[in-house]
Amino acid sequence: MQRMSRAVACVAIALSLSAGIAYAIEDGAGDPTAVKSEDGKWQDKNGNPTFKIGDDGKVDWYTYVGFIRYSANCLQCHGPDGLGSTYAPSLVDSLKHIDYTTFYATVAGGKQNVSAAQNLVMPAEGANKNVMCYIDAIYVYLRARADGAVGRGRPAKHDDKPEAYTKAENECMG
Amino acid sequence: MRRGSSGFWLAAAVMLSPVLLTTTAVAQTSANGDLTKMQSNASEWVMPTKSYDNQRYSTLDQITAQNVGKLQVAWTFSTGVLRGHEGSPLVIGNIMYVHAPFPNTVYALDLDHDGKILWKYEPKQDPNVIPVMCCDTVNRGPAYADGKIFLHQADTTLVALDAKTGKVDWSVKTDDPSKGATGTSAPMVVKDKVYVGVSGGEFGVRGWVAAYSTKDGKELWRAYSEGPDKDLLVDPQKTTSLGKPIGADSSLKSWQGDQWKIGGGDTWGWLAYDPKANLIYYGSGNPSTWNPSQRPGDNKWSMTIFARDPDTGMAKWVYQMTPHDEWDYDGVNEMILADQEIGGKTVPTLVHFDRNGFGYTLNRETGELLVAEKYDPAVNWATGINMDKGSKDYGRPILDKKYSTETPDVNHQGICPAALGTKDEQPAAYSPDTKLFYVPTNHVCMDYEPFRVSYTAGQPYVGATLSMYPPQGSQNMGNFIAWDATTGKIKWSDPEAFSVWSGALATKGGVVFYGTLEGYLKAVDAKTGKELYRFKTPSGIIGNVMTYEHNGQQYIAVLSGVGGWAGIGLAAGLTDPHAGLGAVGGYAALNNYTALGGTLTVFKLPSS
Structure with missing residues (x-):
């Protein structure tokens, strides 16, 4: 099923390229194209957080921070670069299907799938500042991974840290 | 609240202990005698590390360098659990005890009747514990004493x-x-007490080792790694570090404010015991968080070897290997006790292969440092250990500033070893025949990027991201080495594609065994390291090889079931491990070799 949709997306890109027109990729939250920035934090047309990648591959600040905070707080279970592990799903796949609200609710509230066959438990991160203060950045990073806009590993180049970010971080982390 | 009450408890236990000692003296002697005696019976495997000295050496010699090539599978057993299987079974009499990771199942198998299940124990545990286990839901097995099986769930x-x-x-x-x-x-059980430690360094859990009565589970003492002297169970004048008294408030002075309360120093490794010196030994883990700039000071006594009186818990000596850790080099790896010839004298040594890449040889009675050398030439965070007794830095690592991670928000590159350490918990073995230590090692380097992190109880308190990859110019991510601990030199080294994450077994038959992450059980010549036998088990091996004898036949057994830290990268494919891509990237290619599943495989020679 996931393979199918990826294949469809590939065909779509190929078509759009050959036709010479821009064709947007759809993920779980819709069209990720960045339309508006508030102090370096990008939004799509629906107001969801999203990524902005320059022609030279330079990522916006939040995508970069998302990589760092994902690696610190989520990698232990969800594997390097959002690819999943032996006991937690690939978020690169999940974000193709779930929207921002569902993502936020799952991170904050947790999820359990415990049966005779498996013991999968996602903790509720709602009280964890190391996650919740960076939730949008983590979302943006994973959204970029799900859409194939960012590859594996540490993004090589990123925008400078916006002043508004420092202020918001200090207020949130306390 | 909990800490307050256990502090009170501790005070009470210390006051009561002389009385307890007198009244239970008889029980102690017999219990201790039993387990010590049982360890010398080569046909059994009565504790996870074979014996109190952690040598993992068996005098069984039916399987030899000459005939091990004919080894074949005798029988197998599935644990029914998918996650990482560390540790090994025990054999007591005609019963084998096999454990599994969460939900921490234990099976008793009847060796007289083809491994028939005599009983199965499966506790009901709150699944919310699963996500607070940092690196898979592993368990390194139960202990036995006095007709009881002890398990820390x-x-x-x-x-x-x-x-x-x-x-x-x-x-x-x-x-x-x-x-x-x-x-x-x-x-581990000594006399009438069972000792246990705790995991949680990635959650800011303050480490401790505690003694419980084997009879009824009553807590008899608890010694923390960090905090005030009364919590540490130290005597500022009598407890020494490298021959000198540690002085008052040794831990408190090495932390900023109250940070020691969430300072880590967890105690999740193997314990050892020397009956003659009457001391137990273990190591403490990393200080929390992984962001070093957030916790100035030496962060004592994280990263420390402890020698304690098993009756009272009082520390005789301590030695901190990595003061103010900047790389997550936990000091919990096993302490191997062996009497060795050094400078023409027989010395009661303790040998320890630390995560930080140095192999340490100490006098286990006094805590004197005798040898400290790199057991992987790739190690670069320190150029050596200061062995000058006159120096104020005696015993401390000589740091290479290039590989310091003190500056936050910077990606510090090319540090060897990686946070996995040159060796993790997978225990080494020692053969008194060859006088060599057989060490399963990691050959992995890392980039380390620390950043600010805040503490919330029960939430990860990590504060760094890492990417791991093999050292430059290396194709292999592991080595299985033979080590001379009297000189600190590698005798031979067998390269392995992946980290060797399986405990070694040395035998009188001149054969050494270990497992690999692809799933091979391998037998090599103890003298040369030459491979003599390999068999591919159903899954990658992170368990420890053991041996026992039943009805006159020698068996070799190992748990396979990939997972643990190595399993985190298992599901993700990797494009190029040498490009230094994502963390744990080096292990990703494992996908091409093995899949999940816990199985015990038991080997024997064919009947002649």
């Missing part, structure tokens, strides 16, 4: 089971999993 329940029936005799809670404390390590 994931949710920090220490349970005593009747070895014949599996019925719970007593159980006690040792810590609080809602704050990130978990049980993964194997207990």
Whole structure:
């Protein structure tokens, strides 16, 4: 099923390229194209957080921070670069299907799938500042991974840290 | 709240201990005698590391360098659990005890009847403990004494089971999993006490080792790694570090403010015991968080070897290997006790292969440092250990500033070893025949990027991201080495594609065994390292090889079931490990070799 949709997306890109027109990729939250920035934090047309990648591959600040905070707080279970592990799903796949609200609710509230066959438990991160203060950045990073806009590993180049970010971080982390 | 009450408890226990000692003196002697005696019986495997000295050496010699090539599978057993299987079975009499990761199942198998299941124990534990286990839901196995099986479960329940029936005799809670404390390590029994430590360095859990009565589970003492002297169970004048008294408030002075309360120093490794010196030995883990700039000071006594009186818990000596850790080089790896010739004299040594890449040889009675050398030439964070007794830095690592991670928000590159260490918990073996140590090692480097992190009880308190990859110019991510601990030199080294994450076994037959992450059980010549036999088990091996004898036949057994830290990268494919891509990237290619599943495989020679 996931393979199918990826294949469809590939065909779509190929078509759009050959036709010479821009064709947007759809993920779980819709069209990720960045339309508006508030102090370096990008939004799509629906107001969801999203990524902005320059022609030279330079990522916006939040995508970069998302990589760092994902690696610190989520990698232990969800594997390097959002690819999943032996006991937690690939978020690169999940974000193709779930929207921002569902993502936020799952991170904050947790999820359990415990049966005779498996013991999968996602903790509720709602009280964890190391996650919740960076939730949008983590979302943006994973959204970029799900859409194939960012590859594996540490993004090589990123925008400078916006002043508004420092202020918001200090207020949130306390 | 919990800490307050255990502090009170500690004071009470110390006051009561002389009385306890007198009244239980008889029971102590007999219990201790039994287990010590049982260890010398080569046909059994009565504790996870074979014997109190942690040598993992068996005098069984039916399987030799000449005939091991004919080894074949005798029987197998599935644990029914998919996650990472560390540790090894025990064999007591005609019963084998096999454990599994969460839900921490234990099986008793009847060796007289083709491994028929005599009983199965499966505790009901709150699944919320699963996500607070940092690196998979592993457990390194139970201990045996006095007709009981002792198991430290994931949710920090220490349970005593009747070895014949599996019925719970007593159980006690040792810590609080809602704050990130978990049980993964194997207990050890000395005399009438069972000792256990705790995991949770990635959650800011303050480490401790505690002694419980084997009879009823009553806590008899508890010694923390960090905090005030009364919590540490140290005597500022009598407890020494490298021959000198540690002085008052040694831990408190090495932390900023109250940071020691969430300072880590967890105690999830193997314990050792020297009956002659009457001392138990173990190491403490990393200080929390992984961001070093957030916790100035030496962060004592994280990263420390402890020698304690098993009766009172009082520390005789301590030695901190990595003061103010900047790389997550936990000091918990096993302490191997062996009497060795050094400078023409027989010295009671303790040999320890630390995560930080140095192999240490100490006098285990005094804590004097004798040898400290790199056991992987790739190690670069320190150029050596200061061995000048006149120096104020005696015993401290000589740091290479290039590989310091003190500056936050910078990606510090090319540090060797990686946070996995040159070796993790997978225990080494020692053969008194060859006088060599056989060490399963990692050959992995890392980039380390520390950043600010805030503490919330029960939530990860990490503060760094890492990417791992093999050292430049290396194709292999592991080595299996033979080490001379009297000189600190590698005798031979067998390269392995992946980290060697399996405990070694040395035997009188001149054969050394270990497992690989692809799933091979391998036998090599103890003298040369030459491979003599390999067999591919159903899954990658992170368990420890053991041996026993039944009806006159020698068997070799190992748990396979990939997972643990190595399993985190398993599901993700990797494009190029040498490009230094994502963390744990080096292990990703494992996908092409093995898949999940816990199985015990037992080997023997064909009947002649």
